[in-house]
Amino acid sequence: xxxxxxxxxxxxxxxxxxxxxxxxxxxxxxxxxxxxxxxxxxxxxxxxxxxxxxxxxxxxxxxxxxxxxxxxxxxxxxxxxxxxxxxxxxxxxxxxxxxxxxxxxxxxxxxxxxxxxxxxxxxxxxxxxxxxxxxxxxxxxxxxxxxxxxxxxxxxxxxxxxxxxxxxxxxxxxxxxxxxxxxxxxxxxxxxxxxxxxxxxxxxxxxxxxxxxxxxxxxxxxxxxxxxxxxxxxxxxxxxxxxxxxxxxxxxxxxxxxxxxxxxxxxxxxxxxxxxxxxxxxxxxxxxxxxxxxxxxxxxxxxxxxxxxxxxxxxxxxxxxxxxxxxxxxxxxxxxxxxxxxxxxxxxxxxxxxxxxxxxxxxxxxxxxxxxxxxxxxxxxxxxxxxxxxxxxxxxxxxxxxxxxxxxxxxxxxxxxxxxxxxxxxxxxxxxxxxxxxxxxxxxxxxxxxxxxxxxxxxxxxxxxxxxxxxxxxxxxxxxxxxxxxxxxx
Numbered sequence: 047x048x049x050x051x052x053x054x055x056x057x058x059x060x061x062x063x064x065x066x067x068x069x070x071x072x073x074x075x076x077x078x079x080x081x082x083x084x085x086x087x088x089x090x091x092x093x094x095x096x097x098x099x100x101x102x103x104x105x106x107x108x109x110x111x112x113x114x115x116x117x118x119x120x121x122x123x124x125x126x127x128x129x130x131x132x133x134x135x136x137x138x139x140x141x142x143x144x145x146x147x148x149x150x151x152x153x154x155x156x157x158x159x160x161x162x163x164x165x166x167x168x169x170x171x172x173x174x175x176x177x178x179x180x181x182x183x184x185x186x187x188x189x190x191x192x193x194x195x196x197x198x199x200x201x202x203x204x205x206x207x208x209x210x211x212x213x214x215x216x217x218x219x220x221x222x223x224x225x226x227x228x229x230x231x232x233x234x235x236x237x238x239x240x241x242x243x244x245x246x247x248x249x250x251x252x253x254x255x256x257x258x259x260x261x262x263x264x265x266x267x268x269x270x271x272x273x274x275x276x277x278x279x280x281x282x283x284x285x286x287x288x289x290x291x292x293x294x295x296x297x298x299x300x301x302x303x304x305x306x307x308x309x310x311x312x313x314x315x316x317x318x319x320x321x322x323x324x325x326x327x328x329x330x331x332x333x334x335x336x337x338x339x340x341x342x343x344x345x346x347x348x349x350x351x352x353x354x355x356x357x358x359x360x361x362x363x364x365x366x367x368x369x370x371x372x373x374x375x376x377x378x379x380x381x382x383x384x385x386x387x388x389x390x391x392x393x394x395x396x397x398x399x400x401x402x403x404x405x406x407x408x409x410x411x412x413x414x415x416x417x418x419x420x421x422x423x424x425x426x427x428x429x430x431x432x433x434x435x436x437x438x439x440x441x442x443x444x445x446x447x448x449x450x451x452x453x454x455x456x457x458x459x460x461x462x463x464x465x466x467x468x469x470x471x472x473x474x475x476x477x478x479x480x481x482x483x484x485x486x487x488x489x490x491x492x493x494x495x496x497x498x499x500x501x502x503x504x505x506x507x508x509x510x511x512x513x514x515x516x517x518x519x520x521x522x523x524x525x526x527x528x529x530x531x532x533x534x535x536x
Contacts, residue, residue: 059108060086061128063118076172082179098425116144122408124427129156267524272444277530279398282455291440307452307515310460314349314356314509315380321510341417341489349509351484351492353413354424362430364393385461386512405527416484430520432482449476449498464513479515
């Protein structure tokens with residue numbers, strides 16, 4: 047006992063959409079308050095570790111998965127992969143309905159091949175989930191084994207919970223206390239196990255039909271083609287114009303890229319809080335310095351080109367009025383010319399309606415690492431992102447130009463005047479815009495699409511330069527999206 051709360055080695059993995067993070071954190075708090083350890087992302091993703099690998103380990107080390115089922119979770123490829131891995135490993139799943147949904151075909155396939163039960167929120171104490179965890183713990187104790195290990199060690203398969211049918215199992219000679227079971231005890235255990243299986247199967251059938259809503263069907267997707275222009279969301283008080291960059295083979299999803307540069311911002315602020323300075327030490331005016339060869343120092347004084355922890359990624363994916371930056375916030379003093387700070391600006395998605403946010407598909411994004419990354423690639427799950435160098439081929443496939451000019455609102459917002467200077471001095475219509483991809487051998491350098499003044503398509507610049515353009519990309523579900531000026535899809 048510790049502080050009056052029962053503690054155990056069992057762990058519950060909370061699978062949820064990032065849009066349901068608030069309720070997931072509340073459930074996590076209630077479970078841990080009652081003595082059950084949770085694995086919840088991104089809290090339990092260790093710094094510097096591969097995100098996907100941490101998720102897999104979290105599921106493998108858990109006794110069960112609690113799946114928070116919502117429309118967002120139902121459409122999330124990230125959640126689907128977690129469910130698939132849990133099912134393939136035989137990990138019990140509790141499906142906890144946050145709202146009524148029509149299961150996607152993929153989600154239906156995985157959940158119907160596994161015993162599961164469903165519930166609806168009963169209050170802020172989430173007593174039903176706490177009871178589920180307690181019952182699972184008791185079954186593991188009865189079998190003398192915890193199915194999930196919090197220390198990451200190998201599993202003892204001599205006893206525990208049968209993850210394929212949710213019932214207890216163990217050696218015939220082991221009843222958890224070291225003594226052998228009697229014949230009557232074995233018979234009683236067998237009857238109990240059969241009853242549990244029957245109840246779970248019945249609950250699975252009932253819950254499936256409750257989720258599926260017989261007679262309902264997915265709306266027909268909006269018909270779009272690559273190269274078309276649509277209006278979706280708003281920023282700086284104006285509708286955002288997008289180009290359809292590509293459409294999925296089944297015509298249910300489309301990748302959109304902003305037609306114009308929507309804002310000028312630095313990719314990431316200098317971690318020291320002052321560009322090219324660390325305290326009073328100047329790494330700017332003395333020609334080549336240690337910051338050109340020491341990559342950790344380069345990141346500190348010029349910003350980090352790692353997409354996964356960049357200020358720009360955080361801002362693009364935020365839908366709140368106040369954005370929480372986990373490292374150096376993008377203040378103006380941390381930029382090259384002390385302009386275009388955006389630490390006090392609402393997140394990019396703040397101007398989107400809830401319906402528009404719901405239509406955005408959380409997408410797995412694989413990006414090359416920079417010189418300080420532990421792995422060659424970094425995987426993130428984003429609603430909004432920037433394109434990579436390789437993804438520029440999508441423009442060619444769609445017959446679209448890669449060059450982009452800023453909106454009038456973006457020019458008015460810009461404090462650097464870099465675009466106006468080039469436009470008025472050299473007659474350049476376009477502005478360079480950030481790609482998410484770092485220069486692999488550096489810590490601060492990123493790639494950008496050039497402005498068309500030179501022959502090269504891409505260029506390299508430090509992350510802390512604030513006068514370059516931001517041209518977001520995102521994936522929308524064409525069955526649930528409503529573009530501005532269109533009637534709502536029935």
